[in-house]
Amino acid sequence: MSAEKVPDTPVEVLVDLLTRTMEVAKASGNVPEELTHQLQKALDIASGLDDYLEKMSSQESEPLAELYKKTISHDWDQVHKEGKTMFRLPKECITGHVEGQTLKMLIHMSQAKRVLEIGMFTGYGALSMAEGLPEDGCLVACELEPYLKDFAQAIFDKSPHGRKITVRTGSAMDTLKELAAAGEQFDMVFIDADKDNYINYYNFILDKSLLKLRGVICVDNTLFKAKVYLKDTTDGNALALRKFNQFVRDDPRVEQVIIPLRDGISVVRRVSVSSECSRTKSKITDDEVFRGVKGLPILDRMRLDGKVAYVTGAGQGIGRAFAHALGEAGAMVAVVDLDQDKAEAVAGELFLKGIIAISITADISKSADVQRMIDNVVSKWGAIHVACNNAGINMNSASEDTSLEEWDQTFNVNLRGTFMCCQAAGRVMLKQGYGKIINTASMASLIVPHPQTQLSYNTSKAGVVKLTQTLGTEWIDRGVSVNCISPGIVDTPLIHSESLRPLVQRWLSDIPAGRLAQVTDLQAAVVYLASDASDYMTGHNLVIEGGQSLW
Numbered sequence: 001m002s003a004e005k006v007p008d009t010p011v012e013v014l015v016d017l018l019t020r021t022m023e024v025a026k027a028s029g030n031v032p033e034e035l036t037h038q039l040q041k042a043l044d045i046a047s048g049l050d051d052y053l054e055k056m057s058s059q060e061s062e063p064l065a066e067l068y069k070k071t072i073s074h075d076w077d078q079v080h081k082e083g084k085t086m087f088r089l090p091k092e093c094i095t096g097h098v099e100g101q102t103l104k105m106l107i108h109m110s111q112a113k114r115v116l117e118i119g120m121f122t123g124y125g126a127l128s129m130a131e132g133l134p135e136d137g138c139l140v141a142c143e144l145e146p147y148l149k150d151f152a153q154a155i156f157d158k159s160p161h162g163r164k165i166t167v168r169t170g171s172a173m174d175t176l177k178e179l180a181a182a183g184e185q186f187d188m189v190f191i192d193a194d195k196d197n198y199i200n201y202y203n204f205i206l207d208k209s210l211l212k213l214r215g216v217i218c219v220d221n222t223l224f225k226a227k228v229y230l231k232d233t234t235d236g237n238a239l240a241l242r243k244f245n246q247f248v249r250d251d252p253r254v255e256q257v258i259i260p261l262r263d264g265i266s267v268v269r270r271v272s273v274s275s276e277c278s279r280t281k282s283k284i285t286d287d288e289v290f291r292g293v294k295g296l297p298i299l300d301r302m303r304l305d306g307k308v309a310y311v312t313g314a315g316q317g318i319g320r321a322f323a324h325a326l327g328e329a330g331a332m333v334a335v336v337d338l339d340q341d342k343a344e345a346v347a348g349e350l351f352l353k354g355i356i357a358i359s360i361t362a363d364i365s366k367s368a369d370v371q372r373m374i375d376n377v378v379s380k381w382g383a384i385h386v387a388c389n390n391a392g393i394n395m396n397s398a399s400e401d402t403s404l405e406e407w408d409q410t411f412n413v414n415l416r417g418t419f420m421c422c423q424a425a426g427r428v429m430l431k432q433g434y435g436k437i438i439n440t441a442s443m444a445s446l447i448v449p450h451p452q453t454q455l456s457y458n459t460s461k462a463g464v465v466k467l468t469q470t471l472g473t474e475w476i477d478r479g480v481s482v483n484c485i486s487p488g489i490v491d492t493p494l495i496h497s498e499s500l501r502p503l504v505q506r507w508l509s510d511i512p513a514g515r516l517a518q519v520t521d522l523q524a525a526v527v528y529l530a531s532d533a534s535d536y537m538t539g540h541n542l543v544i545e546g547g548q549s550l551w
């Protein structure tokens with residue numbers, strides 16, 4: 001620490017005290033060597049900590065590094081003297097590298113999408129958090145001083161994440177009132193402004209539901225240079241923070257922990273709705289609608305953590321999108337395809353995203369392959385919870401010319417193959433007393449898509465729907481649901497070929513949505529059907545075709 005630096009955190013205070021003690025010890029001349037040695041060790045431990053944390057934390061981005069440099073080298077006294085800021089702003093206000101990375105990490109961990117910061121200063125914390133937000137995330141930063149908005153904006157504009165940040169100048173409490181009136185809610189709130197208002201911000205955020213149900217409040221400086229727990233404290237800010245910490249500690253609405261990082265960060269979360277309602281004895285209908293089935297909010301009921309799934313035809317297109325979707329929702333996924341390279345490539349993609357996956361090469365028109373696929377999954381993971389029978393083929397010919405080979409080939413994969421998969425997976429699932437089978441049918445099961453001629457395809461897919469309905473009603477009372485998804489015309493590289501382009505124009509004029517389906521349009525449906533949220537749905541044909549079958 002440089003000589004003129006004011007100690008700003010408990011560790012910096014310790015370093016300062018130990019340095020002075022060392023000086024006294026050395027000057028006195030009669031301090032035992034052992035004591036000086038131990039003192040030096042304590043000083044090394046304390047003074048090395050922040051440096052080490054800096055070095056071992058991920059490096060800050062260029063815009064953050066520039067923002068830090070610009071803030072530290074700015075003459076804030078001069079700015080204040082010139083009347084550009086209402087208050088004299090100490091540069092030590094800045095959160096800095098390690099705290100910035102911590103906030104960013106908390107954003108990732110809580111999967112926050114909407115963040116509120118109270119007290120932005122030059123925007124270091126705001127930009128750090130914005131870096132952790134997804135593409136469509138947003139951060140509202142409240143700041144009293146308009147000067148700081150311009151200062152920060154110049155750097156926000158240099159970062160690809162800066163566009164996620166909206167700065168609202170003026171009193172933070174006024175901004176909070178405006179946000180509450182507009183019905184805004186946040187997943188994470190970072191309180192880092194005037195300390196004597198912390199309790200007011202905190203209460204307002206909870207009372208006016210600015211914090212979402214499972215949101216988190218982070219509060220900076222809650223150790224306030226150790227003064228919150230030192231007996232001789234007279235500092236107004238430290239006393240305000242001591243009162244704040246105690247208030248939150250005694251507040252039955254929340255749980256909190258203080259992380260001793262830099263000047264202390266409190267992490268506060270609202271306790272579960274059920275304990276809150278028994279505490280307040282509010283007049284509520286205390287049922288599954290209120291508490292959530294198994295205590296889970298609706299989106300969590302669609303999670304597939306710990307579930308075992310397989311997807312056939314997963315080497316590309318719809319099957320690949322299904323495999324990613326099921327994996328993202330938490331399932332372990334066996335990627336099954338006729339083409340080994342493609343199956344391995346998709347399993348590799350899943351693996352990169354942290355999803356447990358294996359690849360299996362199988363031709364689902366062959367009963368031995370189907371059984372081997374099922375046995376592989378069961379021997380690897382001990383169960384099959386989700387069977388996604390998606391593999392299919394499509395051949396075109398005028399009906400009067402359709403050969404028996406084409407008919408048989410199409411039916412062997414699309415209907416006979418799907419049946420064999422349903423039966424083999426169904427046997428495992430019926431024994432388990434639990435299973436979700438999802439077949440890929442087609443809009444062609446309902447209408448006759450034109451002008452292409454595909455008799456065997458259309459007929460086989462109509463068969464998949466009837467197969468689904470029959471199995472769906474036969475097995476549902478033994479815990480196995482069977483449903484199918486019927487996509488409309490899906491945008492694949494193939495249909496952009498010269499020969500198919502005129503057809504695409506024709507199709508588009510038949511689709512109320514005015515566009516072809518993307519494989520991503522189908523992903524939520526497969527997760528829903530694979531999840532416990534769809535337990536009462538069976539034998540259903542979930543049609544996703546932009547309205548095409550209705551015209």
Ligand SMILES: C[S@@+](CC[C@H](N)C(=O)[O-])C[C@H]1O[C@@H](n2cnc3c(N)ncnc32)[C@H](O)[C@@H]1O
Nearest residue numbers: 093094095119120121125144171172192193194
């Ligand atoms: C500790 S600094 C914030 C540091 C910032 N979070 C960062 O990441 O660098 C506190 C900031 O709160 C602002 N502030 C203080 N009182 C405020 C109020 N009543 N409303 C809005 N902002 C306020 C100050 O102008 C100052 O910029």
